[in-house]
Amino acid sequence: MSRLRPSGVLPLLIAGGLMCNGWRLRRRLSALRTLAPADAPAGGWVRFVTAEGVTLADAVQRSAAAHARTRGLAVLDLVPADLPVEAALDLARVVDPATYRTERLCVGRGAAHALAVQPTVLERAGIDTIAGLDPVEITKFTAEAKRCAPSDTDLVVAPPFEAVDVDLGKRRAALEATGFPGVWALTPMVVRYVLLAAGFCAHRGWGVAAVLAYCAQPYLVVAGGPLRPRDLRWAWLRPVREPYTWIRTALGTWRSPEQEREREVEAAARQRYSRDLASGTARFFESRRETCPWCGGHALRKSVESPDFSQRKPGIFRLDRCLDCGHVFQNPRLSVAGLEFYYRDFYDGAGAENADFGFTVTAPVYRDRAVMVAPFTTPTRWLDVGTGQAHFCNAAREVWPDTVFDGLDMSANVERAQQRGWISRGFRGSFPELAEELAGRYDVVSMHHYLEHTRDPFTELDAAARVLLPGGYLLIEVPDPEWPLARLLGRYWPGWSQPQHQHLFPLGNLRTALADRGLTAVAEQRAQAQMPLDFGGCALFRVTTLMPDLSPWSPLAATRLRRLWRVGAWTLGAPVILAGGLVDQVIKAALRDRGRSNCYRLLARKD
Known part of the structure; x- marks a missing residue:
């Protein structure tokens, strides 16, 4: 038997990767259930939200309503059995049907054709029109419906429901509705073709095998499964059809009415930013201080200087380290006007989708945070300070289903979180200013990656002590400025996160500050808090x-x-x-x- 030449390794790996990924996608789609026939009328249990061109037969409506009722579902995405190949592959890439219902924070995705939805979800999602939704509307509603029913949303194949033809001119707009810029649609196709070309150039024989594996992948994914793509017989032309599809997608110019309104908002925002920056950025900073805000020491040394990598707003930001206590702080710190300018469009506005994606990606740590209090208390009322869109509270309900979770934040996101049902009550405003109203109300208060954002951490800790009941617990998670990689990576270490992070505390400093306020440290975690983002x-x-x-x-x-x-x-x-x-x-x-x-x-x- 001849030995494999080194030049054949790359295309062989590509072919193997395509087959392994195809098998992964196949396992996902095989988990899709198929609707069973039902005789009982749909009634008022659910209403049907449909995309433009979609008509649901009475038999499908009866089956969908019965399926949702028997399984206690608030949202059911109906997947046409004849979904085209590329649409089926897209669905398998973004949704794992086996875990879709139980993953409270996964992004809501579906076939973008029709959904059976309980009226209460429609009310929380704020939707009035439910028939003939354009691709942007149905895509955004699918995501919002999952947020409003995080553990009661599922997908099901719904024969004889037929898929509508994909309008490639509108596909780009639908992608942008997921927070995925349309021209980026070319990126996955370009990467795949670059790899295939590299493999073919490295070894023609194995390169052909890689191309054949690429053509065979759709057959591997759907053969024998619940979906029967109408165009499966043409899947062997994938090397030609896919570039056509993606290029047509990237060149699409159609925009929904909602996206046109968003463009108008963006144009107004551009004018506002232009006015804000006309006189420079000096007003966004206070005077530089010569003493440490934590211990009052005078021995200060520059730790790092960094631009705004996240938003790329103008300015250079400096963090100083106190040689006496190790505290790291922004110097000069942002003024009130600077905070408004640099936080604008980060967690809300233009940055809301990116922020939601970031919080979703870091979801695995939320359960660990919630579990940390288990050896010490069974929480009754929990206040999450700096809750943002309340992703933590949503995930923590899985650990503590009987706990009342409230959230506090400066942005309007906290009000939307309450509307979605992720928190029982949302408080909007400054924590120190609201502490009197909330005094003695909670047996657990949490601050997850919040304290480092504040102007005065001491007043925030005072507020937490005031809000807690006697015997209550305060849970804090922050970046560690003593992490060795922080120095190795320099200004590119994500933990510095300028200009948002104004204070970073060594663990000993924070422990002492809590003790000064009558709070005794009972547990510490380091390895469990690792954020794999360095x-x-x-x-x-x-x-x-x-x-x-x-x-x-x-x-x-x-x-x-x-x-x-x-x-x-x-x-x-x-x-x-x-x-x-x-x-x-x-x-x-x-x-x-x-x-x-x-x-x-x-x-x-x-x-």
């Missing part, structure tokens, strides 16, 4: 500096050429970011029992 975040920051800024605060217009430039940068940078993320996962696994981490958690009891 090298991946560093790579992301480096890649974004190489691409043009298309945000409303950029002085340059978002031309087609600059958009394509971003596509190229993402295409080349994606493997680097992925490699960084894999390194982070290895570090997290290696440090599991080492007691070190880029973050730490501290649980303290009010004496």
Whole structure:
């Protein structure tokens, strides 16, 4: 038997990767249930939200209503059995039907055809029109419906329900509705073709095998499963059909009425940012201080200087380290006007979708946070300070289903979280200012990656002590400025997160500050709090500096050429970011029992 030449390794790996990924997608789609016939009328249990061109037969409505009723579902996404190949593959890539219902924080995705929805969900989602929704409307509603029914949403194949033809001219707009810029639609196709071409150039024989594996992947994914794509017989033409599909998608110019309104909002935002920056950024900073805000020491040394990597708003931000106590703080710190400017469009507005995605990606740590209090108390009322969109509270309900979760935040997101049902009550405003109203109300207060954002951490801790009942617990999680990789990665370490993080505390400092307020540390966690974002975040920051800024605060217009430039940068940078993320996962696994981490958690009891 002849030995495999080194030149054949790359195409062989590509072929193997395609088959392994195809088998993964096949397992996902095989978990889809199929509607059983039902005789009982649909009644008022659910209402049907449909995309334009979709008509649901009475038999499908009866079956869907019966399926939802018997399984206690508030939202049921109806998947046509003849969904086209590319649509079926897209569905398998973004949804795992086996875990979709139980994963409270996964992004709501579906076939974008029709949904059976309880009226209460329609009310929470704020939707009035339920028939003939355009691709953007049905996509956004699917995501919002999952948020409003996080553990009562599922998907099901609904024969004889037939798929409507895909309008490629509108597909780009639908992708953008998921927070995925349309021109980026070319990136996955370009990456696949670059790999296939590289494999073919390395070894023609095995390169042909890789191309054949690429053609065979759709058959592997759907053969014998619940879906019967209407165009499966043409899947062998995938190397020709896919580029046509993706290029037509990227060149689509149609915009929904909602997206046109968003463009008007963006234009107004661009004018506002232009006015804000006309006189420079000096007013966004206070005077530089010569003493440490934590201990009053005078021995200060520059720790790092960094631009705004996340939003790329103008300015250079400096963090100083106190040589006496180790406290790291922003110096000069942002003024009130600066806070408003740099936080604007980060967690809400233009940045709301990105923020939601970021919180969803970090969902695995939420359960660990909630479980940390289990050895010490069974919480009755829990206040999450700096809750944002209340992702933690939503996830923590799985651990503590009988606990009343409230949230507090400065942004309007907290009010939306209450409307979705993720929290029982949302308080909007400053925690120290609301502490009197909330005094003695909670047996657990949490601050997850909140304290480092505040202007005066001491007043925040005072407020927490006031809000807690005697014997209550305060749970804090923050980045660790003593993490060795913070120095190695320099300004690219995500934990610095300028200009948002104004204070970073060594664990000993925070422990002492709590003790001064009658709070005794009862548990500490380091390895469990590890956020696997060091090298991946560093790579992301480096890649974004190489691409043009298309945000409303950029002085340059978002031309087609600059958009394509971003596509190229993402295409080349994606493997680097992925490699960084894999390194982070290895570090997290290696440090599991080492007691070190880029973050730490501290649980303290009010004496």
